[in-house]
Amino acid sequence: MGLETAFGNSFFTSRIDSAINWARKYSFFQYPFVTACCGMEFMSVFASSYDIARFGAEFPRFSPRQADVLFVVGTVNEKLAPVLRRVYEQMAEPKWVVSFGVCATSGGFYDNYATVQGIDKIIPVDIYIPGCPPRPQAILDALTKLQEKVDKETVLKYKNRGENERN
Amino acid sequence: MSAIEKLKSNFPQSIIAIGNSAGQDYVLIKSEDLKKIALFLKNELGFEFLMDLTCVDYKGYPGREEKHRFEMAYQFYSFNNKERVRLKVPVEESSPSVASLASLWLSADWYEREVYDMYGIHFSGHPDLRRILMYEEFQGHPLRKDYPLKGRQPRIPERK
Ligand code: SF4
Numbered sequence: 001m002g003l004e005t006a007f008g009n010s011f012f013t014s015r016i017d018s019a020i021n022w023a024r025k026y027s028f029f030q031y032p033f034v035t036a037c038c039g040m041e042f043m044s045v046f047a048s049s050y051d052i053a054r055f056g057a058e059f060p061r062f063s064p065r066q067a068d069v070l071f072v073v074g075t076v077n078e079k080l081a082p083v084l085r086r087v088y089e090q091m092a093e094p095k096w097v098v099s100f101g102v103c104a105t106s107g108g109f110y111d112n113y114a115t116v117q118g119i120d121k122i123i124p125v126d127i128y129i130p131g132c133p134p135r136p137q138a139i140l141d142a143l144t145k146l147q148e149k150v151d152k153e154t155v156l157k158y159k160n161r162g163e164n165e166r167n
Numbered sequence: 168m169s170a171i172e173k174l175k176s177n178f179p180q181s182i183i184a185i186g187n188s189a190g191q192d193y194v195l196i197k198s199e200d201l202k203k204i205a206l207f208l209k210n211e212l213g214f215e216f217l218m219d220l221t222c223v224d225y226k227g228y229p230g231r232e233e234k235h236r237f238e239m240a241y242q243f244y245s246f247n248n249k250e251r252v253r254l255k256v257p258v259e260e261s262s263p264s265v266a267s268l269a270s271l272w273l274s275a276d277w278y279e280r281e282v283y284d285m286y287g288i289h290f291s292g293h294p295d296l297r298r299i300l301m302y303e304e305f306q307g308h309p310l311r312k313d314y315p316l317k318g319r320q321p322r323i324p325e326r327k
Contacts, residue, residue, distance in 0.1 A: 078302070079301065079302045079322070081321065081322055081323055082322050085323055111317060112309075112316065112317065113314065113315075113318050114301070115319075116321075117319075120326065122325065122326065123326075124326075
């Protein structure tokens with residue numbers, strides 16, 4: 001990055017960290033990669049009774065280049081795997097991935113010829129949500145967990161990072 | 168006179184067996200006469216709707232000859248007579264091929280592509296016989312009984 005990383009791990013960066021992390025964790029732009037039935041529960045979180053807007057993450061971006069969080073919602077099969085990988089690679093840093101439901105997390109009960117056994121075989125994942133499908137409360141819980149995780153990050157993490165180091 | 172009886176009197180040479188499965192009458196016919204009988208069903212008996220078309224792999228099934236490993240099943244419906252009929256066609260393992268019905272019922276087009284994708288049955292006369300569900304690079308036919316249950320073929324290298 002720029003000036004802030006030049007000083008290394010010091011008072012200056014830790015102040016910057018807390019300001020930047022505060023801004024990041026309350027303004028997730030998400031990319032919904034919705035492939036299957038889990039999508040219904042995912043949509044309900046946007047509606048008024050659960051209202052994901054309370055956590056500042058209500059804004060879907062249908063271009064990966066403008067998104068911060070990739071929500072992989074539903075079954076991912078081998079045919080789709082290169083597409084998911086490409087969407088992930090198009091997202092700009094910093095980026096996080098949430099695996100939504102057992103299908104995305106481990107393949108679920110689809111242990112067959114067609115289904116990827118967990119999207120972490122293709123892209124790195126930050127938060128896993130169990131359930132088939134997960135209840136909306138679990139989604140909000142995952143979102144707050146992701147916020148806690150983002151809060152612990154430092155801008156130094158992204159210093160001089162190559163494209164493939166994260167993978 | 169039901170459709171089955173009409174088939175019986177018109178094509179006595181083509182019929183191998185007639186039966187009833189869970190309340191549905193079916194006719195097992197010789198595969199070379201499929202097109203002829205299908206045409207008769209459509210034009211003479213008014214079966215204007217091909218509801219479904221699928222295949223069964225009987226590999227290792229007790230009491231079946233290994234030679235006729237596959238069996239096609241066609242389910243027809245007539246709106247005017249409110250009648251259903253099922254055609255079954257044995258397909259040999261050595262040359263898994265039957266006539267395509269896509270020129271008679273448009274719905275057969277994608278069904279046949281699916282059966283080709285999943286079982287590797289060839290439909291002679293099909294306008295565009297490509298895989299419909301799996302990807303082009305996929306090797307083999309996943310619903311065949313001898314395809315490994317977890318025979319995944321990743322398109323991109325997996326992470327550790
Ligand atoms: S986890 Fe369950 S609800 Fe979600 S996509 Fe899989 S089968 Fe559907």
